[in-house]
Amino acid sequence: xDPTAPDVHDLRERLAASPFHASIGIEAVExxxxxxxxxxxxxPEHRNLQGTVHGGLLATLADTAMGLAVRTAIExxxxxxxxxxxxxxxxxxxxxxxxxLGSVVRAGATIAFAEAEVxxxxxxxxxxxxxxxxxxxxx
Amino acid sequence: xDPTAPDVHDLRERLAASPFHASIGIEAVExxxxxxxxxxxxxPEHRNLQGTVHGGLLATLADTAMGLAVRTAIExxxxxxxxxxxxxxxxxxxxxxxxxLGSVVRAGATIAFAEAEVxxxxxxxxxxxxxxxxxxxxx
Amino acid sequence: xDPTAPDVHDLRERLAASPFHASIGIEAVExxxxxxxxxxxxxPEHRNLQGTVHGGLLATLADTAMGLAVRTAIExxxxxxxxxxxxxxxxxxxxxxxxxLGSVVRAGATIAFAEAEVxxxxxxxxxxxxxxxxxxxxx
Amino acid sequence: xDPTAPDVHDLRERLAASPFHASIGIEAVExxxxxxxxxxxxxPEHRNLQGTVHGGLLATLADTAMGLAVRTAIExxxxxxxxxxxxxxxxxxxxxxxxxLGSVVRAGATIAFAEAEVxxxxxxxxxxxxxxxxxxxxx
Numbered sequence: 001x002d003p004t005a006p007d008v009h010d011l012r013e014r015l016a017a018s019p020f021h022a023s024i025g026i027e028a029v030e031x032x033x034x035x036x037x038x039x040x041x042x043x044p045e046h047r048n049l050q051g052t053v054h055g056g057l058l059a060t061l062a063d064t065a066m067g068l069a070v071r072t073a074i075e076x077x078x079x080x081x082x083x084x085x086x087x088x089x090x091x092x093x094x095x096x097x098x099x100x101l102g103s104v105v106r107a108g109a110t111i112a113f114a115e116a117e118v119x120x121x122x123x124x125x126x127x128x129x130x131x132x133x134x135x136x137x138x139x
Numbered sequence: 140x141d142p143t144a145p146d147v148h149d150l151r152e153r154l155a156a157s158p159f160h161a162s163i164g165i166e167a168v169e170x171x172x173x174x175x176x177x178x179x180x181x182x183p184e185h186r187n188l189q190g191t192v193h194g195g196l197l198a199t200l201a202d203t204a205m206g207l208a209v210r211t212a213i214e215x216x217x218x219x220x221x222x223x224x225x226x227x228x229x230x231x232x233x234x235x236x237x238x239x240l241g242s243v244v245r246a247g248a249t250i251a252f253a254e255a256e257v258x259x260x261x262x263x264x265x266x267x268x269x270x271x272x273x274x275x276x277x278x
Numbered sequence: 279x280d281p282t283a284p285d286v287h288d289l290r291e292r293l294a295a296s297p298f299h300a301s302i303g304i305e306a307v308e309x310x311x312x313x314x315x316x317x318x319x320x321x322p323e324h325r326n327l328q329g330t331v332h333g334g335l336l337a338t339l340a341d342t343a344m345g346l347a348v349r350t351a352i353e354x355x356x357x358x359x360x361x362x363x364x365x366x367x368x369x370x371x372x373x374x375x376x377x378x379l380g381s382v383v384r385a386g387a388t389i390a391f392a393e394a395e396v397x398x399x400x401x402x403x404x405x406x407x408x409x410x411x412x413x414x415x416x417x
Numbered sequence: 418x419d420p421t422a423p424d425v426h427d428l429r430e431r432l433a434a435s436p437f438h439a440s441i442g443i444e445a446v447e448x449x450x451x452x453x454x455x456x457x458x459x460x461p462e463h464r465n466l467q468g469t470v471h472g473g474l475l476a477t478l479a480d481t482a483m484g485l486a487v488r489t490a491i492e493x494x495x496x497x498x499x500x501x502x503x504x505x506x507x508x509x510x511x512x513x514x515x516x517x518l519g520s521v522v523r524a525g526a527t528i529a530f531a532e533a534e535v536x537x538x539x540x541x542x543x544x545x546x547x548x549x550x551x552x553x554x555x556x
Contacts, residue, residue: 018186084500084501106369331437363504
């Protein structure tokens with residue numbers, strides 16, 4: 001068995017062990033090499049002043065899905081950090097279940113690129129994100 | 140008295156009335172035309188798996204500071220929505236007080252541009268953000 | 279016949295009439311609603327100091343493909359302007375034929391989103407771009 | 418004399434030696450550690466179909482200024498490549514002299530961040546850019 005193959009159970013443990021992700025309720029749905037699908041139940045307290053889900057929550061979900069997808073594509077001992085993230089907010093988001101599918105565009109020796117699509121329960125596109133990730137050996 | 144002049148008390152009320160902002164503890168520090176300074180106390184539960192403050196929190200703080208700065212620069216009856224946000228993560232962030240200074244680059248009739256600097260208590264730059272905002276008349 | 283249907287001959291005329299596009303040799307390959315494919319022959323004079331094709335050329339090609347795709351998705355009398363463009367440079371580009379496929383993500387009343395993929399002759403991905411476009415009635 | 422100190426004459430030679438930069442007429446104006454100012458004379462052939470200077474030219478100027486600024490901040494033997502660039506187009510640009518001031522935000526061991534302001538002859542802001550640069554040892 002390939003010890004580096006992504007495993008949704010591992011992802012669930014990682015997310016449960018991450019204080020931030022656990023506190024906002026990010027859930028791992030699916031993982032395969034280069035792809036990670038996460039979900040969140042956007043609750044009324046995630047709304048901004050205009051009654052829609054705050055873009056920061058969509059950005060957080062997208063960044064997490066991209067970062068975990070990058071992890072499936074780099075050697076186990078390496079670390080990744082978000083260097084840059086761009087999010088385009090395509091549609092306002094209502095409270096409810098929101099999913100992000102993160103995928104790796106290219107993972108190199110020191111830089112990786114990923115992107116994510118964020119959709120609501122009906123499959124409508126809410127936001128699209130791209131990120132540049134720095135990949136390093138732990139010091 | 141200019142009824143459109145930004146007022147840090149108004150901002151505090153707006154943030155207190157926003158479920159998302161209240162839940163993560165975003166605080167209004169300062170406001171003047173085109174400029175809004177916000178702060179957050181990054182707590183241990185805001186850390187990601189690597190022990191640093193999650194980039195999503197910095198992005199949320201930056202987006203909120205930029206959006207509120209845009210509000211100080213548009214006519215009171217108008218609405219703004221984030222169309223796009225780019226964040227460059229310059230340094231890892233440790234738990235503690237984090238401030239974001241949002242400023243308007245240009246506010247036009249239908250589009251506004253803003254940027255934000257996110258710094259820690261020592262003044263070190265953690266992240267820089269820019270955003271494109273759609274400005275509309277309420278329908 | 280639908281007068282707003284995109285027509286690759288119209289695109290060719292538009293590009294020929296645009297001093298900048300004509301001068302760098304951007305060619306229209308294909309057009310359908312929401313999609314525009316352009317090509318350029320990257321010549322030795324498009325190289326930067328490191329011998330690869332300058333990123334600015336890829337960014338220009340991507341922006342043009344996205345902007346023309348947006349045109350196919352908005353009413354004929356409207357104008358579009360790039361408000362923001364993000365480009366991720368995935369691989370170094372060698373001189374040779376380079377294509378960009380621009381597609382509309384969503385076109386609204388005042389804002390449109392588009393993206394583009396830039397590939398070399400072998401189909402390898404060189405760059406990916408996204409843009410936010412302001413859509414206005416001519417004044 | 419510090420052999421790594423930026424020198425506007427070196428920059429001029431580098432730009433003259435770069436086929437792409439020479440062909441579009443990019444000129445070095447000023448250089449100091451972490452800062453590079455470039456200029457271009459936007460000519461009628463740089464206009465797009467709407468009569469304004471094509472955004473691709475502003476993006477190219479900004480990317481070049483940022484990349485050269487990064488060079489002033491990294492060890493001489495290293496190479497830099499643009500991983501990502503974001504440009505916000507704040508105002509339409511008319512033909513005439515256009516300057517870009519590129520500055521380094523932070524230069525690390527493998528990643529550097531830079532930004533640029535693009536202004537016209539009157540000093541009006543036309544575009545603002547940020548970029549993420551991959552820094553490597555030559556292989």
